[in-house]
Amino acid sequence: MSPRARFTTIAMCLLSLATAVSLCRRPAATAHAATAGTPVYAANGDLLPPSDYREWIYLTSGIDMSYSPKAMDTPDHSMFDNVFVNPAAWRSFVATGTWPDKTVMVLEVRGAKTRGSINQRGHFQDTEIMGFEVHVKDEARFPGKWAFFDFDSPHKNGTLIPTGAPCYTCHAAHAAVDTTFVQFYPTLLPIAKAKGTLSAAFLKDEEVAGANNLRSSTDSMKLITLDNALPWFGSVLIRLVGWSGDTGKQIQMVAFKKIKLRLQVRRFRSQVNE
Numbered sequence: 001m002s003p004r005a006r007f008t009t010i011a012m013c014l015l016s017l018a019t020a021v022s023l024c025r026r027p028a029a030t031a032h033a034a035t036a037g038t039p040v041y042a043a044n045g046d047l048l049p050p051s052d053y054r055e056w057i058y059l060t061s062g063i064d065m066s067y068s069p070k071a072m073d074t075p076d077h078s079m080f081d082n083v084f085v086n087p088a089a090w091r092s093f094v095a096t097g098t099w100p101d102k103t104v105m106v107l108e109v110r111g112a113k114t115r116g117s118i119n120q121r122g123h124f125q126d127t128e129i130m131g132f133e134v135h136v137k138d139e140a141r142f143p144g145k146w147a148f149f150d151f152d153s154p155h156k157n158g159t160l161i162p163t164g165a166p167c168y169t170c171h172a173a174h175a176a177v178d179t180t181f182v183q184f185y186p187t188l189l190p191i192a193k194a195k196g197t198l199s200a201a202f203l204k205d206e207e208v209a210g211a212n213n214l215r216s217s218t219d220s221m222k223l224i225t226l227d228n229a230l231p232w233f234g235s236v237l238i239r240l241v242g243w244s245g246d247t248g249k250q251i252q253m254v255a256f257k258k259i260k261l262r263l264q265v266r267r268f269r270s271q272v273n274e
């Protein structure tokens with residue numbers, strides 16, 4: 001073999017070796033297909049796990065959030081939920097105040113621990129992941145544009161949650177932007193406000209909450225003022241005249257308590273005098 005031919009053979013060998021190595025090292029579809037942040041699906045409709053979501057944009061860590069007033073009474077374990085979004089969608093949100101097609105949002109749930117290392121108070125996040133859910137915007141694929149997927153682990157494929165599930169109802173009824181809970185993502189809420197993209201459902205919630213707060217604060221102001229300023233017969237007068245709404249009822253309660261107290265004192269005095 002001439003030196004030139006030998007060189008060509010060696011070069012060919014090296015080239016095929018490199019190709020073989022790169023083929024062998026090509027990552028398995030399940031583990032890496034969703035890396036770029038766009039949703040990728042398996043043949044059965046499952047969503048492949050977004051394997052690099054920890055390199056995405058961090059939105060919030062909610063702790064022990066609860067959506068029912070009763071659940072707050074007995075929290076049996078503390079949990080953090082961390083929310084991430086793919087960088088391209090985040091950039092688009094910053095520019096427009098809403099989410100583009102192919103947005104992927106991850107909710108990662110971790111236990112909150114107190115005892116560990118030097119910590120004495122407060123909570124830190126556990127290494128173990130307790131829940132993993134994904135919210136995907138894929139306009140051509142889902143009739144409602146968005147879909148939820150539930151994952152057993154961030155490394156396995158996620159299953160589609162059917163449209164009737166409470167996930168869809170609550171997100172549609174209360175989320176601030178395009179069925180996502182931007183009201184809890186502090187870096188995004190001001191952008192949505194500035195761009196005027198807050199949902200009608202959210203604005204209505206805010207209006208009701210605002211009115212309730214205002215009513216209860218003005219009510220208690222009125223009560224305190226009355227309680228300090230009026231002698232007890234003033235309260236009685238108001239009670240007799242009547243006052244509509246919650247304020248009236250609260251004032252009646254105060255007045256009623258005062259009368260009861262006075263009667264008790266009078267009875268006690270007369271007993272002592274006898």
Ligand code: HEC
Nearest residue numbers: 062067081105106107133134135148166167170180181184
């Ligand atoms: C009663 C209301 C409610 C229900 C029901 C609900 N969520 Fe949410 N969801 C929230 C709130 C509030 C947040 C914001 C969490 C935070 O700030 O940490 C959120 C955030 C999320 C996020 C982060 C992205 C986003 O859309 O803002 C995902 C993913 C998510 N929820 C998935 C689900 C799934 C899956 C279900 C059903 C199994 C579900 N949720 C049911 C209230 C709800």
